[in-house]
Amino acid sequence: MTSPLQQKIKITGPSVVTANRTWDGVVIYRDAHKGWTTDLAEAAIVRTADDARALLAESTADDVGAIGPYIAPVAVNDNGTVEPGNLREQIRRKGVTIDLPASA
Amino acid sequence: MYAYDEIDRTLINERVSEFRDQVKRRLAGELTEDEFKMLRLMNGVYLQLHAYMFRVAIPYGTLSSPQLRKMAHVARRYDRGYGHFTTRQNIQFNWIKLADLPDALEDLASVGIHAMQTSGNCTRNVTTDQWAGVAPGEVEDPRIWAELLRQYSTMHPEFSFLPRKFKIAITASAHDRAAIKVHDIGLRIHKNEAGETGFEVLVGGGLGRTPFIGKVIKPFVHGRDILSYVESILRVYNQYGRRDNIYKARIKILVHELGIEKFAAEVEDEWLATRESALTLDNEVVEDIRSRFSYPHYQKLSDTPDELAAASADPHFARWLKNSVAPHQRTGYAIVTLSLKPVGGPPGDATADQMDAVADLADKYSFGEIRVGHEQNLALPSVARRDLPALWRQLDKLGLATPNVNLVTDIIACPGLDYCSLANTRSIPIAQELTRRFANNDLAELIGRLHINISGCINACGHHHVGHIGILGVEKNGEEFFQITIGGRADEHAVVGTLIGPAVPFAEVADVIEDIVEAYLALRARPDELFVQTVERLGVEPFKERVYATR
Numbered sequence: 001m002t003s004p005l006q007q008k009i010k011i012t013g014p015s016v017v018t019a020n021r022t023w024d025g026v027v028i029y030r031d032a033h034k035g036w037t038t039d040l041a042e043a044a045i046v047r048t049a050d051d052a053r054a055l056l057a058e059s060t061a062d063d064v065g066a067i068g069p070y071i072a073p074v075a076v077n078d079n080g081t082v083e084p085g086n087l088r089e090q091i092r093r094k095g096v097t098i099d100l101p102a103s104a
Numbered sequence: 105m106y107a108y109d110e111i112d113r114t115l116i117n118e119r120v121s122e123f124r125d126q127v128k129r130r131l132a133g134e135l136t137e138d139e140f141k142m143l144r145l146m147n148g149v150y151l152q153l154h155a156y157m158f159r160v161a162i163p164y165g166t167l168s169s170p171q172l173r174k175m176a177h178v179a180r181r182y183d184r185g186y187g188h189f190t191t192r193q194n195i196q197f198n199w200i201k202l203a204d205l206p207d208a209l210e211d212l213a214s215v216g217i218h219a220m221q222t223s224g225n226c227t228r229n230v231t232t233d234q235w236a237g238v239a240p241g242e243v244e245d246p247r248i249w250a251e252l253l254r255q256y257s258t259m260h261p262e263f264s265f266l267p268r269k270f271k272i273a274i275t276a277s278a279h280d281r282a283a284i285k286v287h288d289i290g291l292r293i294h295k296n297e298a299g300e301t302g303f304e305v306l307v308g309g310g311l312g313r314t315p316f317i318g319k320v321i322k323p324f325v326h327g328r329d330i331l332s333y334v335e336s337i338l339r340v341y342n343q344y345g346r347r348d349n350i351y352k353a354r355i356k357i358l359v360h361e362l363g364i365e366k367f368a369a370e371v372e373d374e375w376l377a378t379r380e381s382a383l384t385l386d387n388e389v390v391e392d393i394r395s396r397f398s399y400p401h402y403q404k405l406s407d408t409p410d411e412l413a414a415a416s417a418d419p420h421f422a423r424w425l426k427n428s429v430a431p432h433q434r435t436g437y438a439i440v441t442l443s444l445k446p447v448g449g450p451p452g453d454a455t456a457d458q459m460d461a462v463a464d465l466a467d468k469y470s471f472g473e474i475r476v477g478h479e480q481n482l483a484l485p486s487v488a489r490r491d492l493p494a495l496w497r498q499l500d501k502l503g504l505a506t507p508n509v510n511l512v513t514d515i516i517a518c519p520g521l522d523y524c525s526l527a528n529t530r531s532i533p534i535a536q537e538l539t540r541r542f543a544n545n546d547l548a549e550l551i552g553r554l555h556i557n558i559s560g561c562i563n564a565c566g567h568h569h570v571g572h573i574g575i576l577g578v579e580k581n582g583e584e585f586f587q588i589t590i591g592g593r594a595d596e597h598a599v600v601g602t603l604i605g606p607a608v609p610f611a612e613v614a615d616v617i618e619d620i621v622e623a624y625l626a627l628r629a630r631p632d633e634l635f636v637q638t639v640e641r642l643g644v645e646p647f648k649e650r651v652y653a654t655r
Contacts, residue, residue: 023131024201025155064133067151086582088521092153096522098450098532101186103457 009049009056013085014076016043017052017059018092019066027092028066030059036066040082040093045074105168105473106251107396108216115258116213119220123147124206131203146226148194148219149205152525158183158197158205159222160212161229164236164250164274165193165476169463172474174215176459182208187459189444189452191478191516191567192271193231194222198523220258225266227257227338232274233281234477235439237399238485240431243293243301246276248394249330252385255393256331263338267345268353270338271310278596283478285309285318285598286570288355289337291330302326307337307367308359311564315600316356319364321371327390329375332383336375340367400471400486405436407489415493420507423545424496427507438489440470442482442499443506443514447543450532451517452480461502469495478567479555480516481509511548512556512621513539516567520560520577521584527560529577529584529610534558537614542621551621554635555593570594572636573617574601584610590620590647591639602639604648608655616651623650 017030021038028036029043037043046052052071059069073085084090091097108116123143130140144150148159160175167175175195179187182204183197190196200208212218221229230250237245253272257263263270273282276293284290290306303325309318325333341355344362359367415421430439442462444452454462462482466474469491470484477483482504487495499505508514515538518524520531535558542548557571561578568574574589585607592601608616621635627646628638639647 020151020155022137023203025151027154063136064131067137087584088153091521095154096532097530098522098536100184101450101453101455103185103455 009053009071011046011049011052011071012073014045014047014074014082015052015071015085016040016045016074016082017055017069018043018072018089019059019069022065022067025067030055030069034058036062040074040084043074043082045076045082046071105166105398106163106247107398109396112216116216116218119147119218120206120210120213123209127202127206142224144202145223146220147205147209148222149202150223152198152523153521154523155199156202156205157523158200158208158219159190159194160197160217160219161222162193162195162217162476163229163254164232164247165234165478166236166247167474167476168215169466169472169474171215171217172459172463172466174212174217176456176463178208178211179459180456181211185457186453186455188450188519189454189476189480189482191480191518191565192229193234193476193478194229195476196519198519221254223269224264225268225270226264227253227260227266227270227272230254230257230272230274231282231287231478233277234475234483235281235430235485236276237397238432238434238437238439239277240433241277242433243276243295245394245397246274246291246293247397248390249291249293249303249327250274251393251397252331252390253334256334256383263342266338266342267347268350268355270341270355272334280594280596280598281477283567283570283594283598285596286311286315286567286594287318289334290318296324300326303330305333305337308356308364309598310354310356311567311569312354313351313562313564314357315564315569316360317598317600319359321364321368328385328387329379331385332379332381333371333375335383336371336378339374340370344370400473402434402437402486403488405488405490407435409436409490411490411493415496420500421493421496423549424500424505424507425492427511427549428505428509429492432486434486436489437486438492440484440487440492440495441477441509442484442504443509444481444504445508445514445539446503446506447513447539448536449503449539451515451535454482458502458504461498462504465495465498479514481514507545508548510553510555512542512551512554513548515539515556515558516571517558518560518565520558520566524560524565526563527577528579529560529586531558531560531566531575531577534575534577534586534610534613538617541614541618551625552632552634554621556617557592567594568592569600570598571601572634572639573620575613575617578607580607586610586613588613588616588620588651590644591636593636602644604644605652612655619651620647623647
C-alpha cells in the first residue's frame with residue numbers, strides 16, 4: 001500500500017480529511033489537534049496538496065480510531081461556516097435523504 | 105424448513121466465537137483494518153457511508169417464524185428498527201455498531217442464521233425460487249440442491265479466494281423466478297427425454313459493469329454429478345479467471361473471452377478427470393438432505409371456499425387477490441406475496457414490528473414459514489384459501505397488502521447513495537417518486553406487468569439491466585443523472601435492456617418514465633400485450649422519440 005506521504009494528491013479547493021469511526025462506523029473528520037470530531041465545523045481545513053498529504057498521513061496513522069481516511073472537498077462560506085463539497089459528503093454529514101422506516 | 109444438524113450448529117457457533125475474538129482484537133488495536141477487513145467481510149460486515157452494514161444470509165429464501173422474529177430483534181436491539189431485504193435473498197442492517205456485531209451474530213446463531221457467504225470472493229448464498237416446494241408444475245423442490253451446494257461450498261478451502269465473488273441460482277420451474285440467467289452459474293432442474301431429473305447448467309451470466317446472459321454449458325447433468333460438475337467449473341474459473349483487474353475478474357468475462365465452446369471443453373476435461381470422486385452424490389446423501397426438510401401437513405380443502413366467495417365482493421380484497429395471490433401445488437392452498445413496496449416507501453424495507461407481525465401471521469396461516477424473493481418482497485408459501493380474507497385484513501393493517509405485485513410500483517431498487525459507499529446516485533427517492541406517480545391502482549392494472557429496476561451505480565445491485573425499464577444512476581459533474589434502458593427481462597427469456605438515449609437529470613426521471621408508459625399504452629397491439637412485448641415488437645425508437653422529442 002502506498003504511503004500517503006508518497007501519494008499524488010490534487011485538491012481544487014478547501015478540503016478536509018474524513019473517515020468512519022472504528023467501533024461504530026460513525027462519520028468523523030480530522031481536527032487540528034490530531035484527533036477526530038463528528039462535527040464538520042471543527043474539522044481541520046487544508047488548502048494545499050502538501051497540507052492535505054500531511055493531514056492524510058497523520059490520519060492514516062491512527063488505524064485504531066478510524067477506517068479509510070480520505071480527502072473530501074468542502075465549501076467555506078463567507079461567514080466561515082463549512083459545508084460538504086458534494087452530494088456524497090452531504091449525505092454522509094446529514095444522513096439519508098429519505099424518511100427511515102418506522103414502526104407504528 | 106431445513107433442520108440444521110449438530111455439524112451445522114457447531115460451525116455457526118464457532119464462527120461467532122471466532123468473530124467475537126477478532127472484533128475484540130480489532131478494537132484493541134491488535135489487528136489493523138487491512139488485517140481485519142477480510143475477516144469482517146467473511147461475516148457479512150461492510151462499511152457503508154454512515155455506518156457498518158451487516159448482511160445476513162437467508163439460504164434459498166426460506167425463513168421460519170422464529171428466525172424472522174430474531175431478525176426483528178436484531179433490527180430493534182442493535183439497529184434502527186428495520187431491515188432491508190436485498191435482491192439476493194439476504195437481509196441488511198444499515199446502522200449496526202462493530203462493537204455490537206458479535207452479540208447480534210450470536211443472537212442470530214441461536215436460530216441457525218449466519219452471515220457466511222454474504223461477502224468476499226467465495227461462493228455466495230445460493231439462491232432459488234421463493235416459491236420452491238409449493239409452485240405448481242415444479243419438477244422438484246430446488247432447495248434440496250441449494251442446501252447440498254450450501255454444505256459443499258461453505259468455507260470450501262479451494263474456493264474461498266476466487267478471482268471474484270461467485271453466485272449460483274437454481275430453479276425447478278418453467279417460469280424462472282430466480283433470475284438464473286444472470287448468475288455466474290444458473291441451474292435449471294428439468295427432466296430429459298428418458299424422464300430422468302437433472303440440471304441444465306448455464307454459466308457466465310451476470311450484471312454489473314458488463315452484463316451477460318448466461319450460456320448453456322451442458323444441457324443435462326444428472327443429480328449425482330452436479331457437485332463434481334460445479335466444482336469443475338469453479339476450478340477452471342479459479343485457474344484462468346483474471347486477478348489483475350477487478351472489472352474483468354468475474355467468470356462472465358472469462359467465458360466471453362474464451363468463448364463458451366472452449367470454456368466448456370476445459371470444464372469437460374476437468375470433469376472427466378474428477379467426476380468419479382467423493383463428490384459423486386449417491387441417492388442416500390440426497391435423501392438424507394431431503395429428509396431434513398419438513399413439509400406442512402396439508403389438509404384436504406376446497407379451492408373455492410365460501411369465505412373467499414363472500415369476501416370477493418369487496419373490490420379492495422378482489423384486487424389484492426388478483427395481484428398478490430398465486431396458485432399452489434395443493435388444492436385449497438395459495439401462495440401469498442407480501443408487498444414491501446408501499447406507495448412512497450423504500451423498496452424492500454420492513455420494520456421490526458412488521459417482521460414480528462409477519463412471523464405471527466406465518467404461524468397462524470402458513471405453517472410458520474416465510475419466503476424472501478429476489479424482487480424484495482416476502483411470501484407466505486402455504487395459506488389455506490379460506491383464510492385469505494382474514495389474512496388480507498391483517499396484512500392491510502400492517503401496510504403489507506399493497507396490491508402491486510409485478511406491477512409498475514413493484515420496483516426493485518438498490519440502497520443507492522443514501523447508504524452505499526459505491527453508489528454514484530440515489531435510488532430510493534426515484535423509486536418513491538415513481539410509486540407516487542403510479543399510485544392509482546386502476547392505472548397500474550391498466551399498464552399490467554411492468555418491472556422497473558433501479559441501480560445507483562454500474563455495479564447493478566438493483567438489476568437495472570434486466571428491468572423492463574431499467575434506471576441507472578451516473579454522476580456528471582457532481583450532479584445525479586440517470587440512463588434509461590427498456591426491454592430487459594430477468595426470467596426464462598432473459599435479455600439485457602437497450603439504452604434509449606442520453607441520461608436525464610434526477611428531477612426528470614419520473615416524467616421520462618411516465619412518457620415511456622404513456623407511449624406503451626398508445627402503442628400496444630392489444631391490452632394483454634406486455635410492455636416488454638411491445639418493446640420487442642417495435643424496438644426502442646418510438647419510445648426514444650417520445651422521450652427526447654421535447655427534451
